[in-house]
Amino acid sequence: MTVTQSTPQARLRQEPEKVHPAALKDAARKVLDNGGRMQMVYAWYPKPSHIELRYVATVPGQVRFAVWSCEPEGPVPSLTEVAPLLSWYEREVTDLFGLAFTEHPQPQRLVLHDGAIVPRPPFAPDYPPGIEIRAPNQQSIPEIAGVNGDVQLLPFGPIRGDVLESAEFLFFYIGEAILHYTPRLFYKHRGMEKRFEGLGAERAVVLAERVSGVGSVAHALAYCQAVEAAADCTVPPRARFLRVLLAEMERLYNHLYYLGHLCHTTTLKVGEAQGKLLAERAKQLNARLTGSRFLRSILTVGGLRRDLSPKGWLEAELESLRESYAVYARHLETTDSHLDRLITTGRLDRKVAFDQGATGPVDRASGLDRDLRRDHPYAAYGELPVAVAVRTDGDAHARAQVRMAEIEDSIALMQRVLLLLPDGPIKTECEIVPGSEGLGWSESPRGTLFYAVHFDGAGRLARVKIKSPSFSNWRAFPFTVHDTNMMDYAINEASFGLTIAGCDR
């Protein structure tokens, strides 16, 4: 294809700004003082002998993100004291790349389990090919402190009741009261980021679709946009509008299921059944539109793999779903037994949400007015009215209310897309520039999702970093569990709407 330089995407390609390790803390402080936010740090090897860090930060009023490149000369100063949300990212870099951070308040392993036998850091260029990590026979159980022996420990998981994703939770408790809570995640760590390496740009889309199943569109979209940014590639208008439609359909079935599951935890049985039935209806619409209940096999680099025909039938289906949902939502919001369990449960303070990096509906329920679709528009969001629902209570009810508002906004947005949907081509060929890099993002149903891609000299993927919203929200979640009680735990967890596959990767 021919590259057009004057397109909206063209400005996304950017050179990272170089920051010396000794200047990192001041640079991060400056971001925060100006009202910005650190987003993540990741590592990569431009050459086998040479490791680099990339920091990504939000700068207020600016569509593009600030990207810093930092070349370590030994251990790097930890930024955890400036931006606590970076703690997990730094620990991940240490686990997977072997790069240490000085003065890290919690320098334990995070992604790799304690006792796991690792020949070399898995992303080190000299990691022996074909060797798999071995796990310890038994995970260690921490010692319980307390002189009277009245504090008890409940290790729960990794296999939990019902059909749930695998994760282990440690509750330190006395009677009903939870003193301290530690989630032990990453049982599902598949090393997905490493699986991208060496693949061609288009071929890796199906891999991105399978990082987090209920976020297939958000992942594929963020990945494609990262590649398109690296290639300065312009997606045709029809494809951009259809991408919005797909992303909002994903939000719809996720949020509907969320409400059904929340009713499950408050034991509102009919509410559970109705919510999950609405989610099923949405998934069946997904299949009718794309052939996949998870909206897979449609997105690709440069646009879509094939055209979709939503006009003439989807409008009426969405309207019918909206009507059913409106009745359902009205009943949920007038059911005292349900609301009593949600209001004041699992309160996440605004400052904690900001410092620990909460994102998406969790962030917005704690009063932080952020949404990538509006603040950093992509696809066709810049040409559409994006409403951002914000609540300030920070409790389980606020988190549910944000999602409920988003269901209505999402359907309105889809109807708008169907009205405005232009005709035309659905794909352009993107020419991958060897050695290029790009950052892509999407506002998934659960919040901010980043993909950072780096291409090698042959135009193949050298490094892909995935920042999933659940990685962020799992970091913030325990702050709402300490000093609460066992009876509220399941409700609180459901109100966060976390996935584990996305977090663990």
Added chain:
Amino acid sequence: MPQWTLIGLLKGKQTAPWPLAEGDDGQTGVLGMPRYDPERCTSGCKACADVCPTAAITLRSETQSEGRLDVDYGRCIVCQLCTEACPTEAMTTSSDWAFGARHRDDLKWSAVATPGSEPQALSPSGFRRSLHIRHVDAGSCNGCESELQALNNPFYNLHRLGIFFTASPRFADLLLVTGPVTYAMHGPLRTAYEAMAEPRWVMAVGTCAVSGGIAEGGYACGHGLEGVLPVDVYLPGCPPNPAAVMQALLMFLGRAKQRVRGGQLVE
């Protein structure tokens, strides 16, 4: 509270008649495993094998009478790339998703697909109308869980078939495993299996559990249940839809025929 009872009653029955009677199975439009037609396959072409991300399609090394390709649906992630790459429509889209099979070889394409035999239960007759399942997520992408969770929504209503998910492996007859068995889930999965009382069975749900799936290999991902647990039922799909899971469970109980033979659906 009474309002919800009323809502529930007014809604009426929302459950699909399928699979107990003819009717909507809820999978309208769902694309299943691509169909392979060796007659249309031209020599010298390997477009489908080149794009297949999981090596489900490979070229046969020696010249054989029945087709040029080895197609292993146990490795297929239903990405449909082969149907787009094939210039001669030897690989076409289909709605074939009822791929529950007792033998791994049933998922590999062969020219001679023996017709489906009469339903035959793997389990003793005592389990025919009551089955308890322990699900273990051994590192999935959560797609399979999303579809398993859908089984208990009012549309599929798995309970009506006498099939239940249970929390304790001690109460479970069937271990239903999703995911490629990551290094960290290997131990817990074995522990859950060993905690089950005999007789016990294992079902691999999703292409990851059957063969490792898209991310197979690497430093942490694993290769599926092969060599980890003995598997009694294989159900590939990415993910298998709820109807496919129901069909495979009924097949396991001897209440439905196995529909896939030689990588093709037969009646």
